[in-house]
Amino acid sequence: MDNVAHIFLSRVFISFVLFLISLARTQNILVFQPSRVTATGPTITALLLGDTSDIALNLRTVSPSNTTGHISSPLCESDVTQWVLTTEQLGKNAVRVQLKLERNLRLCGENETDTDCCSKALCVLETLQVSACVSGTPQASLLIQAKIYALLLPENAGTDNKTVIPNQVYQPMGSCPCDLTFRACDVRCCCDKDCSIEDLKLFVSHCLPGPFGGRVSPTPDYHCSVQSSENSPDWFPFLCVNSPRENNPYLGLFYQGKKITSKPGPSFQSPVLSAPLPVSAYIQGSPILSLSDQYFTIPQKVLGHCVNSAPVAFLKNVQVECVTELRSCPTGFPLWTTTSDLSSKVKNGQGGDLEVDVIDEVAIDMSLFMSSTDATSDEGLVCENVTLALDYKFYWKGNGITNITLTRIVGAITLNTSVTLTTRYSAVFLNGELMGEPNSGNPGYQVGRPVIAGTLDLLDNNTGSVQRMPINVWKPVSDGLCSTAEMKPVLFGENSTSGCLLPVSRQNLTQCDLLREAVTALQAALVKATYVAKSGNPNPLTMTDWLNISFVTLNSSTTMEDTTSSCRGVPSHQHIHVRSRITGMVQGIPQKDISVLQVSFTLSSWTLDCGGGDISPCMNPLETKLFPITSSVTFTDIPINTGPPKTRFQVNFTEYDCNRNDVCWPELAFPMTTYYTGEPYSQSLAKGLILVFFFITASILGTPWRQIRQAWT
Structure with missing residues (x-):
């Protein structure tokens, strides 16, 4: 509002x-x-x-x-x-x-x-x-x-000098804990000795409260040194407390028991990132270092923007695309590179070093990197050996790197006016010949991580290895058409529905078989995998860690009653249903595994509607109309133990159910029931029976019972 x-x-x-x-x-x-x-x-x-x-x-x-x-x-x-x-x-x-x-x-x-x-x-x-x-x-x-x-500016503004606060283990908070700046007035700190009278007048009514502002709570009334003869209660001084003033609840309030020293790290303001101390071995996520103890960098995206130099982390795959408006021939990194600059030496994490092996390739199809039509013109400025892609492959074993290969793709660009250039950069880590893929849990899936799937690849020794391949749904961008739509992976535990638009003309609706095949091919591109991993860290060589994806085949025997400008049985919606269950606990955290993954389709009829005054699609056979193609994913939890079904009495009768009823009769005698956990059940039962005994005795000996006995006599 x-x-x-x-x-x-x-x-x-x-x-x-x-x-x-x-x-x-x-x-x-x-x-x-x-x-x-x-x-x-x-x-x-x-x-x-x-x-x-x-x-x-x-x-x-x-x-x-x-x-x-x-x-x-x-x-x-x-x-x-x-x-x-x-x-x-x-x-x-x-x-x-x-x-x-x-x-x-x-x-x-x-x-x-x-x-x-x-x-x-x-x-x-x-x-x-x-x-x-x-x-x-x-x-x-x-x-x-x-x-x-006037503005109150300290004379030494910008210095890092700070007031030294005494050890809080032995002194209660110091005389003025909010005095943080050396020889300068701290705003709202009324106990700061550096503040003049004019300074205090500006914030005297907004002083910091409590012990941090130097206002330690006064001595409580029960202290023997506080009470006087005028306001002393009857029990004073027989029950007053006599303890030193230093023994107060604020002693050591901000003391953590240890000293934390700052460690130097890379600065965003320095032109060259200073690397940390060299380590003997790499671990996952640690930066890869060059021979001069600097970060090994490649172009990457940071906060949605491409930067020319970003550190590469061990076992962290990178794949980015950067768009550049090119108006003149490049002269610097990364669009202009030399073999000597790329063939740098890198520490292998095992006490040695290795050199990057550069392999050059010439781009044949320049349309993969340029989107400007003027760039295909034969007239204009020709830029030779422009770097279009840098693909790094890091081969690793244990906690070290065994080899690094770089494939550099170069090409010639003809500049007429300007060119929109799309360059690609990647860094993948291969253990032998297998890519080090990130997991989605250990062992159970984590919510928000991608669902791991793949296809079976038979090896030479008649064994199988699952090559990872994501399960996707539509990710519409730009105009929302299926021709420009992208795909996004299915994330565990997150339901979603998305789609794109397919332009269809009246001529397309006269060829329904081709239309159904085209839509089926678009939907099949989302799920190319045939296996899905049960857990979040599957072994690609162990088939017991994988499940077959269940595909609900379309009923091809049903006769398609196609008419003019109408096609039936179009698989316009693809639904992915994932059923998961809790298989165990790790440190009190439930671990979820996938039990079933089913892919099904919903058939619909596509018909041209020329109502509302728009009759051009029905008159012009090439005029198109947009039809939606959608995909969705749903996650369902399988209960651990459902138990026998409840009877109608258990479902409807809630009078004695304390969880579903405001009045809870079983807790009427609360101290004598198992709901009371303030003390052992035997003690609460004994005390309750004693109270009942006194109540009965008082009733028998009291006035009401005596009047009843007299009336009876």
Whole structure:
């Protein structure tokens, strides 16, 4: 609601300004908006609306009359002030007027001789008048009341010196814990000795509360040293507490028991990233180092933007595409590279080093890297040996790297005007010849991680290895068409529905078999895998870690009753149903595995609808209409133990169910039931029986029972 109100008020203000502009234009008058300003800072901005072609602005200092208290009429005269007046033309009928204070707002020191400072806290207190004149006649005026206070800036601002706080194990919080800056006044720290009286007046009503602000809680009333003879209770001083003042609950409040020292790391401001201390072996995620103890970098994407040098992490695969608008031949990395620069030496993580082996390839099809039509022209500037792709392969074993190969793809680009170039960069880690794929759990799947799937690849020794391949759903981008749509992997535990649009003409609807085959091919591209991993860390060589994906085949025996401009049985929707269950616990965390993955299709009828006045698809056989192709994924948990089904009495009768009823009769005698866990059940039962005994005894010996006995007699 706050955003809606803010947008509404903004629109009202814009409409009001436009109204004033139109009013000033029609009546040919000048007006300041706003006409009165109260300034608390060194910059003032206002708008002058109307016919601003021949105006002249004058600034002077004014004061109210001693008799009437009113400001004198505007004059076309200028005074020497401490303000600078600037203007900016926003259009034919609007001028932005800005005043900027030309003086230092720093508060002067005690013995300071510099005049460019404020002698007191209220630094500027004056009234200004800006007059808009045409031919020496004032047409509009702006009245400004300036009331500006001095800024409190420490003399040693920017230093890293800090007050040394004593050891909190032996002293209660120190005398002033909020005094953090050495020889400077800390805002809202009223116990800071560096704060002057003028400083304290600015925030004396907003001091930091509690022990951190130096206000340790007063001694409690039960302390023997606090009570006096005037307000002492009857039990004092027999039950007062006598303990030293140093023994208070705030002793060592911020003490953590150890000292944490900062470690130097790479800085974002330094041109060269400084590498950490060299390690003897690589672990997953640690940066790969060059021989000069610098990060080994390749172009990568950071926060959605491509950077030319980003560190490569051990066992972390990278695959990015960078788009560059090329207007001239490149002269630097990464579009222009040399073999000597790429053949750098890298530490192998085992005490040695190895050199990157560079393999050059020439791109044949340049359309894979360029999207500009002008680039195919034979006329223009030709750029030779432009680097189009850098594909690194890191071969690893254990905690070290055994070999690094780089495939560099180069090509010639003809520049006519400009070229949109798409370059590709990748880094994959191979254990032998197998790519080190990231897992999705250990061992159970983690929510939000991709579902692992693949296809079976038979090896030479009649054994099988599963090559990973993702299970995807549609990811529409740009115009939402299936021709430009991308795919996104299915994430465990996250249901989703997405799709794209397929343009279909009346001519396509006359060839229903081809249309159904085309839609089936589009849907089949989403799920090419035939096996799915049970757990989040499967072994590609162990087939017991994988399950067959169940595909619900389409019923081809059913007769398709196709008509003119209508096709039935189009598999327009693909549904992926994943059933998972909890198979165990690891450190109290349930581990989920996939039990069944089923892929099914929903058939629909596609018919041209020429209603609503749009009859072009039915008249023109090549006119297309958009039909949706969708995909969805659903995750279902299989209960661990369902138990026998409940009877109708158990389902409907909730009078004695404390979880589904506001009145819980079984807890009427709560202390004597098993629901009470404040003490052992035997003790609570014994105490409850004693209370019942006293209640019965009081009833027998009391007045009601005596009256009943007398009436009976």
